[in-house]
Amino acid sequence: MYQRIFLIVLDSLGIGEAPDAKDYNDLGSNTIGHIAESMDLNLPNLKSLGYGNIAPIKNVEAVENPKAFFTKIQEASLGKDAMTGHWEMMGMYITKPFKTFTDT
Structure with missing residues (x-):
């Protein structure tokens, strides 16, 4: 099966609000989305791993064959x-x- 697993945790790089956002006064939170809207974001390595497949992000398109498994938790x-x-x-x-x- 797998010989290695690398877990990448991107703290403070939220990709949309959580279902309980209202409970924490976080409605509309989407750190990566807001950054992408305010600047010319270029994340080629994260893009190749499938980061743009999780949610729409300006300039970080989804890829057909990502090099990794990805998720939003x-x-x-x-x-x-x-x-x-x-x-x-x-x-x-x-x-x-x-x-x-x-x-x-």
């Missing part, structure tokens, strides 16, 4: 911080959200 755990997401990817389900500091 939605946390099942409670919380919205990076550590919760990282732990969940490794098999831990978080039932009590960590404290976050959003009033900065």
Whole structure:
């Protein structure tokens, strides 16, 4: 089967709002989409891996034969911080959200 798996986690490079965006005052969030609309984005390596196949991104077209498997995930755990997401990817389900500091 596979001899190696590389997991690329792009923290803070959101690709559209989550179903619970309203709960976290995140409606309309789409970091990569907003960046792509405001500048001439050029991501040839991510494009070749299939990044443009996840959702429409200006200048990052979908490819017919991506060089990797790709996905967009939605946390099942409670919380919205990076550590919760990282732990969940490794098999831990978080039932009590960590404290976050959003009033900065």
